[in-house]
Amino acid sequence: MFNIDISSSTPIYQQIIDSVKEGILKGLMEPGEKLPSVRELAKMMTLNPNTIQKAYQELEREKVIVTLRGKGTYISADYKPRKDESKIMEVKDLFKKGIVEAHYMGFKKEDIYGIIEELIKELEGVESNDKGN
Amino acid sequence: MIKVTNLEKSLGGSKILNNINLNIEKGSIYGLIGPNGAGKTTLIKTLVGIYEPEAGKVMINGESIKENTKIKSRIGYVSDFQYFYPNFTVSEMAWFYRNTYPMWNEEKYNSLKNIFKLPNKKIKRLSKGMKTQLSLLLNLSISPEVLILDEPTSGLDPVIRRKVLNLIVDEVSINNTTVLTSTHNLLELEQICDHIGIMYNGEILLEENIDEIKSKVRKIQVVFNGTIPEEIKNHKDVLHIDYKGKVYQFVVNDNLDEFIEETKKYNPILLEMIDMSLEEIFIYKMGGVGYAFEDITL
Numbered sequence: 239m240f241n242i243d244i245s246s247s248t249p250i251y252q253q254i255i256d257s258v259k260e261g262i263l264k265g266l267m268e269p270g271e272k273l274p275s276v277r278e279l280a281k282m283m284t285l286n287p288n289t290i291q292k293a294y295q296e297l298e299r300e301k302v303i304v305t306l307r308g309k310g311t312y313i314s315a316d317y318k319p320r321k322d323e324s325k326i327m328e329v330k331d332l333f334k335k336g337i338v339e340a341h342y343m344g345f346k347k348e349d350i351y352g353i354i355e356e357l358i359k360e361l362e363g364v365e366s367n368d369k370g371n
Numbered sequence: 372m373i374k375v376t377n378l379e380k381s382l383g384g385s386k387i388l389n390n391i392n393l394n395i396e397k398g399s400i401y402g403l404i405g406p407n408g409a410g411k412t413t414l415i416k417t418l419v420g421i422y423e424p425e426a427g428k429v430m431i432n433g434e435s436i437k438e439n440t441k442i443k444s445r446i447g448y449v450s451d452f453q454y455f456y457p458n459f460t461v462s463e464m465a466w467f468y469r470n471t472y473p474m475w476n477e478e479k480y481n482s483l484k485n486i487f488k489l490p491n492k493k494i495k496r497l498s499k500g501m502k503t504q505l506s507l508l509l510n511l512s513i514s515p516e517v518l519i520l521d522e523p524t525s526g527l528d529p530v531i532r533r534k535v536l537n538l539i540v541d542e543v544s545i546n547n548t549t550v551l552t553s554t555h556n557l558l559e560l561e562q563i564c565d566h567i568g569i570m571y572n573g574e575i576l577l578e579e580n581i582d583e584i585k586s587k588v589r590k591i592q593v594v595f596n597g598t599i600p601e602e603i604k605n606h607k608d609v610l611h612i613d614y615k616g617k618v619y620q621f622v623v624n625d626n627l628d629e630f631i632e633e634t635k636k637y638n639p640i641l642l643e644m645i646d647m648s649l650e651e652i653f654i655y656k657m658g659g660v661g662y663a664f665e666d667i668t669l
Contacts, residue, residue, distance in 0.1 A: 244558060244561050244562050245558060245561065245648045245649070246646060246648075247585055247589070247590075247646045247647045247648065247652075248585070249581070249582040249585045249586055250581075250582070251582055252582075252586075276544060277541065277544035277545065280540045280541065280543075280544050281537055281540060281541050281544070284533060284536050284537050284540055284562060284563065285540065285562065285563065286400050286540065286543070286562075286563050286564060286565050287540060287543050287544040288398065288399065288400070288543075288565050289565065289582070292582070335643055335644070338641060338642075338643065339643070342641070
């Protein structure tokens with residue numbers, strides 16, 4: 239569920255945030271599902287609890303998860319993705335990097351559209367399969 | 372929680388610690404790294420009150436540790452060599468700690484004992500790794516507010532090593548204990564620490580928040596159409612430049628967005644981020660303060 243690469247240059251708290259978001263998108267985590275507590279996750283992954291706390295705080299600020307006092311942390315039931323300006327820029331940059339990379343590998347415009355469609359299908363596929371089971 | 376100001380210490384006529392300043396917040400896990408002879412153990416021994424500072428101060432929880440049994444009874448200290456009574460058994464040593472430390476937690480001791488599974492033999496019959504485990508077991512059982520560990524994972528097998536790291540992490544989760552640990556293993560520090568201090572020749576050369584340094588120091592690969600603009604070459608935030616043919620690699624120290632904006636003005640053909648390990652970051656950072664990393668490690 240949490241895919242952490244300690245030696246990556248992406249800070250560990252950012253990797254936790256990304257893992258949760260990706261998990262939700264892929265349908266591996268569902269709205270209303272309980273997340274491990276900071277302590278449980280720290281022990282499970284042998285990570286600094288402060289790092290996990292920081293990731294959870296950020297996810298809570300973005301309303302991806304909610305913490306119910308005394309009960310635990312859950313994936314928001316009514317999570318609606320928000321498109322704020324800085325995030326849009328970030329996402330655009332990510333696409334750009336991919337496109338540049340693809341260009342250097344000799345991909346044509348049409349090939350790139352194809353890849354994108356394929357990826358969307360793949361992600362949606364995982365989601366609907368999950369619900370089907 | 373731990374505050375060290377302008378600490379100096381000489382041993383046998385030579386200066387071991389030179390103007391050390393440290394500030395470790397409550398609940399933080401601070402990793403101290405440096406080559407043999409850098410002064411890590413001397414610093415640790417001064418922190419726990421085994422050595423007296425020659426100049427400067429060591430304050431724990433706002434109080435000086437000198438002759439302060441109240442503070443010392445809440446400091447767990449796992450030294451690099453274990454000094455136990457060799458003819459005591461494990462239980463007898465626990466009895467000694469139980470009667471010495473007022474906040475001894477019998478319940479915690481019993482559950483930790485089950486985790487470590489140490490044989491109840493005389494301590495002189497235990498291996499080095501077992502003695503380290505015993506020291507951890509006893510020092511976690513005294514309900515420490517501060518845990519000071521001198522290479523706690525050296526000499527441990529991978530399974531026990533993981534167990535020890537998990538116990539440290541769990542201790543911080545539950546009790547918000549402040550931890551200072553020294554090690555030679557950078558990856559281990561990266562995993563459990565939030566702050567890292569690099570020690571060399573009796574000084575702390577660099578002190579960094581790991582998340583911050585990872586987001587600040589980045590490597591970017593750029594290809595310009597033609598020659599590299601002077602403005603980019605001499606940019607104030609560039610820590611290091613490497614190039615192979617037309618491909619330039621910049622290590623940027625800070626203000627990454629600003630640097631990218633500046634670079635984009637020259638219409639680069641390629642501009643992309645490259646992954647960089649903490650070790651690499653340190654190499655460039657140390658280079659920035661005039662040291663080669665090979666001097667620092669190994």
